[in-house]
Amino acid sequence: MSGILECRGLCKRYGAMAALDDINLSIEPGRVVGLLGPNGSGKTTLIKLCNGLLTPTSGELLILGERPGALTKAVVSYLPDRVTLPEWMSARQIMDFYADFYADFQRDKAKDMLTRFGLNEQMKIKQMSKGMREKLQLILTMSREASLYLLDEPIGGVDPATRDYILETIIRNYNPEAAVIISTHLIADVEAALDEVIFINNGHIVLQSAVDTIRDEHGKSVDAYFREVFKC
């Protein structure tokens, strides 16, 4: 077991419906992994399981050898697919909150990113636009020196220019010893940043491969190959 994230026979069921079925995977440190699949394929469920927001029905999920809990949460930096920050707080107050709970939170890094994104520390979250809130949440996530970054649709709701900037922020700011998992269906936008991809569909892993292998073996971009695999 050398992976930062290991899943063995992982299943998550809601009644009779299997959201994830017999997932086996291993993510190594230093890799940027794209978790790719159509809507409802099980991407968010897998990420929620990694964060302890859901409990597996069966199988095992380990982060640095530990089941999701207080220990793993201290080394996992998670960006949910929605804004979850308390609206009454200001950017400065939410940084205080992160600094209080996460020993790996780098306030200087966060302040620097706030300036680059043009966000004001004193501004209340409720006064921010949706885009500003998403940026703030990304800044907080990427300002941690975590071992595993789980980014659920980090570029979903932003314009193309900001997308590039966000991807650059992710790549420039993650701890090189860490792994980054980016869940998205906007493959063309993230492809350049990825080392590895996991294709997921109907709760099953269809493919786990290095990006270069896909390009060499199939002579296609990941985006083109994804379209071929998931053709309707």
Place this chain on the structure above:
Amino acid sequence: MLGKLIKHEFRATGRIMLPVLGVLLLTSVLAGLSIRLLDTGHIATMMRIVAGLFIAAFVIGVIAAIVISIVLMVSRFYRNLLCDEGYLMHTLPSNTHALVWSKLIVSLCWFIVTICVIWFSLFLMVLFLGGLQTVDFSGFAEGWEQAIAFLQEEGVGRGQLWLLLLEFLAAALLSMLASCLHFYAAMSLGHMAANRKVLFSVLAFIGISIAFRIILSGVAAGMIQSGAMETFFLGLEEAPGISEAFSMLHKIALGTLLLSLIQSAVLYVPTVFGLKKGLNLG
């Protein structure tokens, strides 16, 4: 970690509770002055209306402080742990027990502070109504000492009196804890449902209330049948002496304490289970 959660919970709730309690104190002063003004008799109708409004504002302030402290207890648990903020809270390097206890401790603290501030606001109102000289504090102390002397004559010691007060205080605290957990357990169970989580929370609340009433009625019926109730209220029909009445109050306090403790322990289990195993954030 619990300490940090409590600190942030106080920060989140204090921004609402402190202004509410501040306004309550202010209205108590205004109400006191208004009553004093009305007592003087010859004042303009407009002033009478304003004074009346200040008195009404104080009464509304007292009710509002109680209602807001309860609503805040419920809404903080719901919004912070079961809605979108739950993504942030449940991924902190903490455990579910600490999350629940931070909410419980802070809610209890606000209940106690609210009760104290209401008492203090009444005191303030009296103070501004006629000045401190109108309140005979020495009379209170004298009355207390006389009561203690009377109880000692009847065979009830000072220590016993303090113990009883402490028991009632603990019983009141545990009752508040059980009430909080009643809401928390209902919300926690209700949110395990895939849809209509609020509706299921309300149904769970009603279900829990009915279950506890049935169990309590069963226990009471059992006690009556076994004669335990008669033993409990021993001497009541025969006009109990002070000492017997004291002993009965002691039993009531301990009974309430035990009941609230059991109720809290029972409700804590589904609260934590729902958040730990059945968490299903939208």
